Each structure stands twice: as structure tokens, then as C-alpha cells.
Amino acid sequence: MMDGLTIDSGLRREPVSQLNEASVPGRRGWRLGAAPGAPHDRDEETGFLEAAAPDRGLFADRPPALPELSELDVVRHFTRLSALNYAVDGGFYPLGSCTMKYSPRINENCAALEAFTELHPLTDPADCQGLLALFHELESKLNLLLGYQRFSLQPAAGAQGEFVGLLVIRAYHEDRDDHERREILIPDSAHGTNPASAAAAGFDVVVLPSDADGRLRAGTVRRAAGPRTAGLMLTNPNTLGLFEHEVREIAAAVHEAGGLVYYDGANANAIIGRVRPGDMGFDVCHLNLHKTFSTPHGGGGPGAGPVGVRAGLEQFLPGPLVVRRSDGSFAWEEPAQSAGPVHAWYGNSLVLLKALAYIRTLGGAGCREASGMAVLNANYVLRSLDDLWEPAKPGPVMHEAVLTGKPLRDRTGLGTLDVAKRLIDYGFHPPTMYFPLIVPEALMIEPTETESRETLDRFVAAMRRIHAEMLDEPDLLRQAPQHAAIGRPDEARAARRPVLTWMQQERAEPEI
Amino acid sequence: MSQRWYTREHEWVDVDGDEATVGITDFAQHQLGEIVYVDLPEPDDSFSAGEALAAVESVKTAADVYAPFNLTVTEVNGELIDAPELLNQNAEGVWLCRVRIENPGQIAGLLDHEGYSAILAAAES
Numbered sequence: 022m023m024d025g026l027t028i029d030s031g032l033r034r035e036p037v038s039q040l041n042e043a044s045v046p047g048r049r050g051w052r053l054g055a056a057p058g059a060p061h062d063r064d065e066e067t068g069f070l071e072a073a074a075p076d077r078g079l080f081a082d083r084p085p086a087l088p089e090l091s092e093l094d095v096v097r098h099f100t101r102l103s104a105l106n107y108a109v110d111g112g113f114y115p116l117g118s119c120t121m122k123y124s125p126r127i128n129e130n131c132a133a134l135e136a137f138t139e140l141h142p143l144t145d146p147a148d149c150q151g152l153l154a155l156f157h158e159l160e161s162k163l164n165l166l167l168g169y170q171r172f173s174l175q176p177a178a179g180a181q182g183e184f185v186g187l188l189v190i191r192a193y194h195e196d197r198d199d200h201e202r203r204e205i206l207i208p209d210s211a212h213g214t215n216p217a218s219a220a221a222a223g224f225d226v227v228v229l230p231s232d233a234d235g236r237l238r239a240g241t242v243r244r245a246a247g248p249r250t251a252g253l254m255l256t257n258p259n260t261l262g263l264f265e266h267e268v269r270e271i272a273a274a275v276h277e278a279g280g281l282v283y284y285d286g287a288n289a290n291a292i293i294g295r296v297r298p299g300d301m302g303f304d305v306c307h308l309n310l311h312k313t314f315s316t317p318h319g320g321g322g323p324g325a326g327p328v329g330v331r332a333g334l335e336q337f338l339p340g341p342l343v344v345r346r347s348d349g350s351f352a353w354e355e356p357a358q359s360a361g362p363v364h365a366w367y368g369n370s371l372v373l374l375k376a377l378a379y380i381r382t383l384g385g386a387g388c389r390e391a392s393g394m395a396v397l398n399a400n401y402v403l404r405s406l407d408d409l410w411e412p413a414k415p416g417p418v419m420h421e422a423v424l425t426g427k428p429l430r431d432r433t434g435l436g437t438l439d440v441a442k443r444l445i446d447y448g449f450h451p452p453t454m455y456f457p458l459i460v461p462e463a464l465m466i467e468p469t470e471t472e473s474r475e476t477l478d479r480f481v482a483a484m485r486r487i488h489a490e491m492l493d494e495p496d497l498l499r500q501a502p503q504h505a506a507i508g509r510p511d512e513a514r515a516a517r518r519p520v521l522t523w524m525q526q527e528r529a530e531p532e533i
Numbered sequence: 534m535s536q537r538w539y540t541r542e543h544e545w546v547d548v549d550g551d552e553a554t555v556g557i558t559d560f561a562q563h564q565l566g567e568i569v570y571v572d573l574p575e576p577d578d579s580f581s582a583g584e585a586l587a588a589v590e591s592v593k594t595a596a597d598v599y600a601p602f603n604l605t606v607t608e609v610n611g612e613l614i615d616a617p618e619l620l621n622q623n624a625e626g627v628w629l630c631r632v633r634i635e636n637p638g639q640i641a642g643l644l645d646h647e648g649y650s651a652i653l654a655a656a657e658s
Binding site: 213455458512513516517 | 567568569570591592593594595617618
């Protein structure tokens with residue numbers, strides 16, 4: 022084929038048999054021989070167990086109905102499942118808003134050093150000065166890159182970072198005996214975690230409308246801000262991939278009303294080394310180290326979402342923080358009016374070390390080049406597709422390109438979901454869909470800086486081929502994916518009546 | 534005889550004297566997609582106009598249902614807890630809650646069928 026695309030045949034659509042389905046009565050993955058000195062007569066063994074058991078009632082009257090399998094059956098099952106997983110290490114993963122960049126192996130090598138993995142959290146600071154020095158260095162570098170006075174490295178994830186940032190804002194107002202500030206302003210383009218975090222921190226959420234160009238206007242903020250405003254949460258660039266031009270006026274409007282301004286660092290990969298949230302007027306920020314600083318994503322963690330604050334707010338941060346004493350040694354210190362710890366000890370230490378390894382590997386100039394390449398790659402994809410897919414808002418964009426599939430849906434009846442499913446057949450992870458909520462049929466593509474032009478070209482070629490298929494062979498999209506283990510799960514049924522274990526499945530009504 | 538009104542946030546409201554019934558419009562269920570969960574208030578809960586009265590969650594998104602006027606909840610449609618898909622099947626015939634209207638003056642701010650249709654036409658263009 023001219024464009025070098027192949028339909029991925031690596032993952033055929035075969036049912037993945039479950040362990041209980043492969044069970045054969047009496048088959049075993051192990052056979053325990055008699056231990057030296059232990060009884061080997063079966064009756065004697067039973068007698069031994071009964072004598073040792075404190076209460077017969079603790080035993081079930083029949084063995085549990087576990088699947089009966091050989092060791093090889095089990096190994097193959099889990100190896101097969103692991104091969105079905107799609108990861109950045111396996112292919113292009115343009116999942117918008119998630120910054121699925123490559124996690125360099127050197128990070129892992131550094132964090133895996135025994136000097137770090139074998140440390141106990143209770144180790145006397147005098148005996149782990151190296152670790153404290155590295156935490157201090159990471160904090161200094163984050164302060165410098167983002168423009169803050171202090172960072173707490175403790176929060177374990179982006180959403181926890183948001184929650185901590187809001188606790189800091191609450192502590193600031195309460196410290197000033199200002200108890201009427203119950204509202205957090207959030208634009209309608211925000212990540213869903215923003216209103217969720219605000220509600221979790223006890224605030225009422227006030228949603229602000231974006232203008233027709235997809236940006237928040239200072240006038241909108243000025244009209245909404247007042248004596249009940251605790252703060253505003255803003256992502257810049259926003260979820261449409263657009264830089265908020267009026268960010269300084271927006272921050273000033275909130276400050277004039279007595280509130281604080283919070284930077285959601287989810288999209289910081291677009292701006293590192295170019296512009297600093299601290300300089301844009303944000304009082305508090307969180308960073309997703311797994312996005313911007315290449316620590317691994319997903320799998321339920323561990324993650325890290327450090328929170329930075331401007332001078333005057335550092336006393337409210339979760340502790341302990343690392344301080345450098347006048348003699349050059351490092352020590353732990355608890356902030357004076359801390360909003361309280363949010364994680365045991367010092368956060369996810371090894372993740373923090375991976376981020377430091379990344380920053381040190383790239384250096385300041387490298388971090389700046391990375392954000393530039395991230396923006397260039399997003400615009401390359403946007404301009405390579407904008408004759409076929411309408412951009413959600415007029416470009417150019419920052420780190421991600423948001424397209425709308427609405428005109429195509431109106432014309433062909435095929436939506437963004439169908440395009441995403443067909444991309445799976447071409448071997449790509451689909452972009453984020455149906456977000457931001459203010460864009461109908463949204464397709465949100467974030468290539469990141471770690472992808473080569475050749476990879477982007479293959480993705481663009483697949484998208485262009487899919488566009489042609491929409492018009493000429495729509496059934497290819499309707500039936501996609503044909504080459505994945507799971508095709509189109511019934512998402513509504515999965516959410517309404519989740520079947521999470523095979524025992525639930527046994528009980529569930531058969532599919533109609 | 535009740536009269537049906539609409540809001541700009543895509544709720545329908547059947548007003549009958551000082552009582553009303555609230556639901557979401559067919560346009561709203563269509564925008565949400567397959568609905569998987571409905572979060573309903575408790576009887577005797579009071580809400581001011583514009584406050585989130587209930588929430589509807591779909592596979593794509595979640596949306597609040599706003600109180601069209603100051604009201605007190607008298608009854609909720611518990612059937613939706615186990616069968617949220619009823620909203621997809623017949624949004625304009627399935628109610629979320631029955632309420633007592635606390636400020637009848639606010640009904641004047643609602644849309645009639647013609648006014649709501651005009652909003653839908655504008656949203657589609």
C-alpha cells in the first residue's frame with residue numbers, strides 16, 4: 022500500500038477464554054511432596070490437620086470452586102492478557118489531555134538503585150542526606166520551572182494535587198478569618214476533576230462560560246467574582262489546546278475580588294521553559310509528574326502531583342518539606358499551619374526521583390525544546406487533517422488538537438466513536454473522545470514531543486484513509502474494530518450492571 | 534389541567550396549580566447518550582431556582598438537572614434507580630420528581646413549546 026499502512030493482524034478477534042472456562046477437574050499446577058519429617062499417610066495427614074486446627078467450624082465443608090489448571094495454562098493466560106494490553110511502549114497513544122509521552126528507561130534505572138529502594142521512611146535524616154538532597158533539588162527545579170516559592174512533593178496524583186491546592190486556598194481564607202468564601206469559579210472547558218475536587222474540598226462550584234473562540238474572558242470572571250469567591254481554577258493552555266490570552270487580566274480580576282487563582286498543571290507540557298504559571302498570576306498550582314516529567318502513567322499508580330505555591334502560602338502546604346540548614350545539611354520540616362498530610366511520609370519517593378532524572382537528563386534547554394516539539398507535533402497533526410476534519414476552534418493550537426466530527430456525522434451518520442474504533446484496526450490507540458464537553462463529537466489528539474514525524478505521518482494517513490472509508494465503505498467503520506480481542510463492549514450495561522468476577526458472571530442473566 | 538413548560542437547560546416542567554412534575558427533554562437524553570445512573574433528591578429537600586436538583590450520568594458524561602424555580606420535593610421516581618434507561622426510552626414521559634412550587638412568580642421565566650423549539654433549532658444550526 023502506498024502509505025505503508027497495514028490493518029493490524031496482531032490482535033485477532035478471538036474470545037479470550039477465562040480461567041474457569043479452561044478448568045479440567047483434577048488438573049493441578051502443583052503437587053506437594055511430603056516434607057521431611059512430616060506425615061505422609063493420608064489419614065495421618067488429615068489427623069494432623071484436625072489436631073492442629075483450633076476449630077473445625079473454620080473449614081468449609083467442601084473445597085472452594087477454584088478453576089483447576091496446569092501451571093502452563095495459567096502462565097499462557099496471563100501472558101496473553103499482557104500482550105493484549107496497549108501501551109506507549111507498544112505504539113502511538115495520542116490520548117488527548119493525558120500527555121502519553123515515552124518514559125525514558127534511564128529514569129527507571131536511577132529510581133531502581135538499591136540506595137533508594139532499600140531506604141526505610143524512618144531512617145534518620147543524617148543517614149539519608151542523599152535522598153533529601155535530591156528532593157531538595159527537585160523542589161528547587163520545579164520552583165524555577167514553574168515560578169513558585171515552595172512545592173510540596175507529597176500529593177500522589179493530579180486529582181490529589183488539585184484537592185491539596187484547594188485545601189491551601191481554604192486555609193488561606195480561614196487564616197484571615199474570611200469564612201464567607203464558599204465558591205470556586207471554573208470555566209466550562211475544565212477537566213471534570215476540577216469541579217469534583219472543589220466539591221470534595223467543601224466548595225460550591227460556579228461554572229463560567231467560554232467565549233465563541235473557546236477562551237475564558239476577563240470580563241466574564243470580573244462579573245462572577247465577588248466576596249463569596251474563594252478562587253478560580255484554570256488550565257492554561259485550556260482543554261481545547263488554546264492559550265488563555267487574558268490570563269493576567271483574569272488573575273487580576275480574581276485577586277481584586279479577594280480570591281486566589283489555581284493553575285491546573287494538566288497541560289503544563291505545552292509551556293515548560295516558555296512561560297511560568299507563577300508569572301501569569303497563579304497563586305497555587307499542581308503538576309502531574311507522569312505527564313510533564315515522563316514518569317509512568319496509569320496502572321493505578323503510584324503517581325505524583327506536587328503542589329507549588331507563591332510566597333506567603335508555603336505555611337499551608339502538606340508536610341514534611343525538605344529544608345537546607347545553614348551548615349549545608351538537609352532536614353525535614355513541618356509547615357507551621359499545614360493543611361495536613363495527604364500521604365504517608367514523603368509521597369511516592371521513587372516517582373519523584375524518576376522526574377528528577379528526566380529534568381536532569383534534559384536540562385533547562387532540553388525541557389524548553391520538549392515543550393516546543395510538543396506544540397509543533399500537535400500543529401503538524403492539526404494542519405495535516407484540517408481539510409477533512411473541522412478544528413473545534415480556530416488554530417493554531419498548543420500541545421493538542423481538538424477536532425469536531427459533527428459535520429461528518431451529519432453527512433454520513435458515523436460519529437467520532439466509529440472513527441476511534443476504526444483506528445484500533447490500524448493499530449493506533451484512539452484519541453480522547455467526546456471531551457471537552459463543549460465540542461460536539463470531539464476528537465482530542467495529543468501526540469506529545471516524543472513521537473517522530475514518521476509516526477505522525479502514519480497516524481495521519483490512517484485518519485485520511487478512515488475518512489475515505491466513511492464515504493465509500495461505511496460498514497468498515499460500523500463493524501470496527503475487526504482486529505481486536507474486544508470489539509464494542511456494551512458500555513451502558515457495563516456501567517449499570519458491572520460483572521467484575523467470574524462468580525458474578527455465573528450468576529448474571531445470559532445475554533439476549 | 535397541567536401545562537408543560539421548558540427550561541434553557543433542557544428540563545420539562547408540568548405545572549398544575551402549586552404543584553409540578555420535572556423531567557428532562559428528549560434532546561437532553563439524546564445529547565447525554567445511554568444513561569446509566571440517576572441521582573435523585575430526597576422528599577422534603579428544598580432547592581432555589583438554578584440549584585442542582587438531580588444528576589443524570591451517561592456513558593459519556595454527567596449532567597445536573599436544575600430546579601426551574603424555588604421548590605420543595607414531594608416525591609421522587611424511584612423506578613429510575615434500577616432502570617435509568619427509561620429516560621432514554623421515553624424522556625418526555627418519565628418524570629424525575631414531583632415538587633411543590635414555592636415561588637410561582639418564577640414560572641414566568643420558563644419557555645413554552647414554541648420558545649423551546651426555537652432554542653433547539655438554534656443549537657442544531
